[in-house]
Amino acid sequence: xxxxxxxxxxxxxxxxxxxxxxxxxxxxxxxxxxxxxxxxxxxxxxxxxxxxxxxxxxxxxxxxxxxxxxxxxxxxxxxxxxxxxxxxxxxxxxxxxxxxxxxxxxxxxxxxxxxxxxxxxxxxxxxxxxxxxxxxxxxxxxxxxxxxxxxxxxxxxxxxxxxxxxxxxxxxxxxxxxxxxxxxxxxxxxxxxxxxxxxxxxxxxxxxxxxxxxxxxxxxxxxxxxxxxxxxxxxxxxxxxxxxxxxxxxxxxxxxxxxxxxxxxxxxxxxxxxxxxxxxxxxxxxxxxxxxxxxxxxx
Numbered sequence: 058x059x060x061x062x063x064x065x066x067x068x069x070x071x072x073x074x075x076x077x078x079x080x081x082x083x084x085x086x087x088x089x090x091x092x093x094x095x096x097x098x099x100x101x102x103x104x105x106x107x108x109x110x111x112x113x114x115x116x117x118x119x120x121x122x123x124x125x126x127x128x129x130x131x132x133x134x135x136x137x138x139x140x141x142x143x144x145x146x147x148x149x150x151x152x153x154x155x156x157x158x159x160x161x162x163x164x165x166x167x168x169x170x171x172x173x174x175x176x177x178x179x180x181x182x183x184x185x186x187x188x189x190x191x192x193x194x195x196x197x198x199x200x201x202x203x204x205x206x207x208x209x210x211x212x213x214x215x216x217x218x219x220x221x222x223x224x225x226x227x228x229x230x231x232x233x234x235x236x237x238x239x240x241x242x243x244x245x246x247x248x249x250x251x252x253x254x255x256x257x258x259x260x261x262x263x264x265x266x267x268x269x270x271x272x273x274x275x276x277x278x279x280x281x282x283x284x285x286x287x288x289x290x291x292x293x294x295x296x297x298x299x300x301x302x303x304x305x306x307x308x309x310x311x312x313x314x315x316x317x318x319x320x321x322x323x324x325x326x327x328x329x330x331x332x333x334x335x336x337x338x339x340x341x342x343x344x345x346x347x348x349x350x351x352x353x354x355x356x
Contacts, residue, residue, distance in 0.1 A: 058343070061090065062090050062092060062142060062143040064140065064145070064223070065094065065147045066094045066146060066149070069097045069099070069109060070098045073108045075108045085109050086158070086161065088160040089263060092138055096124065097122065098128055098133045110123075119333060122137075122140060133149045134137065134231075134239075138223060138231060140273045148216040150216065157215075162257045170255060177253060177255065179221035179244070181198075181218040181255075181257075183262075184217075184264040185260055186266055187266070188356075196264070201254065201256060205248050205294060210306055216239070216243075217262055235284045245294065312332075315331045319347070321355075332348055
């Protein structure tokens with residue numbers, strides 16, 4: 058296989074120790090023609106930036122970029138895209154790690170599909186979910202082609218799971234500046250523009266999750282507002298979904314999630330509105346009763 062350059066973009070924020078693991082997982086890839094681009098978003102935290110810079114300096118040939126202000130994940134990835142020299146780009150969150158043959162296997166499938174004249178948007182993979190240092194579960198999704206409705210219900214793959222072409226990312230207009238759903242919004246843009254997604258049916262990633270104690274009692278309003286914005290983005294694509302039941306499933310998934318958020322935030326009027334919509338879409342769904350009970354207890 059021709060060794061074309063692959064750029065791996067790693068945005069980092071307040072995780073210098075985890076960053077070392079991420080970088081090492083790229084260095085240990087079986088595919089060797091890789092450039093690593095670290096985007097340091099620790100502008101507000103000079104001590105963490107100093108530590109991050111010290112860690113990166115111990116490696117050879119890493120492109121290290123310090124943001125002049127805190128940009129967040131989306132804009133940091135866009136900085137990486139603009140500075141990438143590779144034809145292909147893979148993204149890696151600073152707390153995740155590639156398994157050794159990730160890039161080799163994904164790139165092999167990418168090239169095979171291109172020979173078949175497929176309009177490839179990205180290739181994703183299976184992943185281990187790591188929680189408290191152990192494999193919590195394995196995620197194996199098998200959606201391929203243009204699974205628009207399925208993706209609206211649940212994001213098919215987070216950014217660390219992908220490999221894609223730089224020219225495709227530029228064509229769809231990069232990542233949107235969002236506080237959440239960054240990966241979902243980009244895949245939505247890919248699918249809505251006719252690009253297809255495919256997957257390597259192998260576990261190629263360790264994807265780390267953490268218990269976020271800050272969200273136990275209250276949900277950040279920025280997250281809710283982004284959820285509302287993402288729902289509007291999805292609604293603009295409903296005309297491309299021929300199966301009306303799929304649209305109902307998408308709407309129900311948003312209603313359910315927003316209802317849960319509003320109940321946690323004690324915004325009961327808004328929760329009631331989403332709950333009514335749930336009951337209207339699927340009047341006899343058992344989950345409606347579950348959310349009605351939650352609503353009445355919390356209120």
